[in-house]
Amino acid sequence: xxxxxxGLNTMVKGIYSNQLSQQTVGHNISNAxxxxxxxxxxxxxxxxxxxQSSVYGTILVGTGVDSIALTRARDLYAxxxxxxxxxxxxxxxxxxxxxxxLEVIFDDSGEHGIEDAMAKFYEAWQTLSISxxxxxxxxxxxxxxxxxADKLHTVTQQLQEQIEANYDDITMNVGKVNEMLxxxxxxxxxxAGLEATGGSANDLRDERDLLIDKLxxxxxxxxxxxxxxxxxxxxxxxxxVNGVTKLTLAMSDPTYNSDYxxxxxxxxxxxSKVKYEPIRxxxxxxxxxxxxxxxxxxxxxxxxxxxxxxLNEQHQQGHGIDTNSxxxxxxxGDKDTIYEWDTTNLCLKxxxxxxxxxxxxxxxxxxxxxxxxxxxNHYYVASxxxxxxxxxxxxxxxxxxxxxxxxxNNELTTENGHLLVAASGYSFELDANGNPVxxxxxxxxxxxGSGDGSNSVLLGTLFNMDMTKTPKYDRTATAAQNEAKRSxxxxxxxxxxxxxxxxLGTRAEAMDTNVETQVDVLTQxxxxxxxxxxxxxxxxxxxxxxxxxxxSSCSRCLTTMDEMLDRLINxxxxxxx
Numbered sequence: 130x131x132x133x134x135x136g137l138n139t140m141v142k143g144i145y146s147n148q149l150s151q152q153t154v155g156h157n158i159s160n161a162x163x164x165x166x167x168x169x170x171x172x173x174x175x176x177x178x179x180x181q182s183s184v185y186g187t188i189l190v191g192t193g194v195d196s197i198a199l200t201r202a203r204d205l206y207a208x209x210x211x212x213x214x215x216x217x218x219x220x221x222x223x224x225x226x227x228x229x230x231l232e233v234i235f236d237d238s239g240e241h242g243i244e245d246a247m248a249k250f251y252e253a254w255q256t257l258s259i260s261x262x263x264x265x266x267x268x269x270x271x272x273x274x275x276x277x278a279d280k281l282h283t284v285t286q287q288l289q290e291q292i293e294a295n296y297d298d299i300t301m302n303v304g305k306v307n308e309m310l311x312x313x314x315x316x317x318x319x320x321a322g323l324e325a326t327g328g329s330a331n332d333l334r335d336e337r338d339l340l341i342d343k344l345x346x347x348x349x350x351x352x353x354x355x356x357x358x359x360x361x362x363x364x365x366x367x368x369x370v371n372g373v374t375k376l377t378l379a380m381s382d383p384t385y386n387s388d389y390x391x392x393x394x395x396x397x398x399x400x401s402k403v404k405y406e407p408i409r410x411x412x413x414x415x416x417x418x419x420x421x422x423x424x425x426x427x428x429x430x431x432x433x434x435x436x437x438x439x440l441n442e443q444h445q446q447g448h449g450i451d452t453n454s455x456x457x458x459x460x461x462g463d464k465d466t467i468y469e470w471d472t473t474n475l476c477l478k479x480x481x482x483x484x485x486x487x488x489x490x491x492x493x494x495x496x497x498x499x500x501x502x503x504x505x506n507h508y509y510v511a512s513x514x515x516x517x518x519x520x521x522x523x524x525x526x527x528x529x530x531x532x533x534x535x536x537x538n539n540e541l542t543t544e545n546g547h548l549l550v551a552a553s554g555y556s557f558e559l560d561a562n563g564n565p566v567x568x569x570x571x572x573x574x575x576x577x578g579s580g581d582g583s584n585s586v587l588l589g590t591l592f593n594m595d596m597t598k599t600p601k602y603d604r605t606a607t608a609a610q611n612e613a614k615r616s617x618x619x620x621x622x623x624x625x626x627x628x629x630x631x632x633l634g635t636r637a638e639a640m641d642t643n644v645e646t647q648v649d650v651l652t653q654x655x656x657x658x659x660x661x662x663x664x665x666x667x668x669x670x671x672x673x674x675x676x677x678x679x680x681s682s683c684s685r686c687l688t689t690m691d692e693m694l695d696r697l698i699n700x701x702x703x704x705x706x
Contacts, residue, residue, distance in 0.1 A: 140193070166335055167335050201331040204662070217647055224417060257269075258585035267547035314373055324357075349409040435622060447554050449548050463479075472610075474524075477525075508557070552584055
């Protein structure tokens with residue numbers, strides 16, 4: 130049989146349930162703008178009914194309501210999508226930021242870029258081709274060459290500094306990742322402890338998910354929840370967090386990269402020294418940025434290699450207007466070194482001679498681009514430059530050393546060194562049949578006058594003409610063979626640099642597009658998450674009124690039942706008083 134006061138207990142349960150629901154509404158409204166907060170809700174359920182006899186048998190009478198759980202609104206699938214796409218977004222943003230820096234380094238909009246320095250260097254050779262005996266034109270050519278080399282040095286140095294800055298950022302971000310992993314472990318412990326009795330640590334779970342949101346900015350993460358409510362965090366196959374244990378990320382020991390003149394690092398697992406490579410996120414973006422910076426140092430080294438090998442070789446073909454009509458000297462690099470492009474290993478090779486370098490032979494060669502013997506360009510004079518004394522060979526020069534070697538030959542920077550600039554060329558006589566008369570000695574070839582600038586013309590062609598316009602070009606070779614003959618391939622120097630800048634602009638534009646697309650994708654996912662977890666003011670205010678009315682109704686019903694019991698107890702059964 131039901132208790133006389135059963136109705137009072139029913140209303141008390143209703144009051145408590147509405148009161149808890151109202152407090153939860155207040156908690157939601159208070160945290161409407163709290164980052165990472167998930168809307169909470171009290172789950173109500175009818176309490177077990179009681180049996181009561183009636184005329185027609187036993188009936189079950191309800192005993193009210195009770196709060197069985199306080200849950201948070203969260204879509205796990207949306208969370209997983211957010212963590213994945215957020216890593217992609219920060220990766221694209223990091224790469225786009227890197228391209229912005231590269232565009233500043235290779236800024237050719239004014240008169241301070243490589244393109245401008247290259248154009249002025251070319252113009253200096255053009256001027257020298259018609260004013261070979263003019264000292265001011267010769268000095269200008271040297272200054273333009275120095276300016277061009279200095280610009281390559283500056284750009285390379287800025288790329289090195291950018292690499293070092295990226296490694297500094299990686300070191301700092303690895304520390305942030307470790308801190309977040311430690312916080313996740315601490316929250317795992319607290320959540321498991323609080324939920325051991327069956328409750329739900331909603332606010333702590335929100336805090337933990339917010340940490341995962343931030344962690345996904347740095348590395349790619351896969352999250353798995355254990356039966357005890359703890360998170361396991363896996364990144365690229367490595368379990369960074371497993372409940373209450375975690376691994377520590379650290380920077381590897383420094384490794385000096387002599388090819389680029391920088392110190393390289395990896396991220397390793399401190400406990401095992403295993404290398405860790407993030408797939409996405411800002412850390413991956415910074416490593417990819419470092420690789421791309423090195424790629425542009427490679428390109429600068431290719432330009433420097435072309436200057437040291439091809440331009441030097443063409444400069445050696447001419448002679449100066451000094452007393453000895455000096456020939457066979459370098460324009461760039463060490464005066465006693467011969468620089469050659471290794472077509473097999475695709476690298477720059479240098480050979481330094483203790484006795485210096487000089488012209489040892491001259492001959493008349495046929496230019497395959499002008500097959501007609503009657504064409505004045507059919508033949509040309511080719512000088513062979515070799516060294517004497519002890520030879521020191523470097524089979525593969527480091528990229529940074531190649532760029533550092535791109536400096537004016539010291540012989541050209543001495544007093545009257547400008548007279549050694551080999552602007553003039555050599556000529557030869559033809560016999561009655563139109564064949565060249567080849568002198569027995571290299572020095573017997575006719576030196577063109579001091580005003581001759583024929584070698585300057587050939588030096589200028591290296592800037593704006595492809596390989597097919599140079600005497601050394603072999604039309605019988607395959608495209609791959611010709612491509613390997615020069616560090617910049619078969620195209621001209623100017624075309625090579627334009628190609629570099631075009632690729633840079635294309636990549637930067639593509640990355641900006643990726644950022645915009647990824648932002649749109651992430652915006653949709655955020656809206657998707659917010660539709661579930663976000664606090665809706667209209668909904669909460671409606672709930673507030675509903676629970677207020679429920680509380681008032683239960684209170685009024687309790688008062689009415691109390692009056693009924695008061696009447697029953699105090700105003701009935703007065704016989705015998």
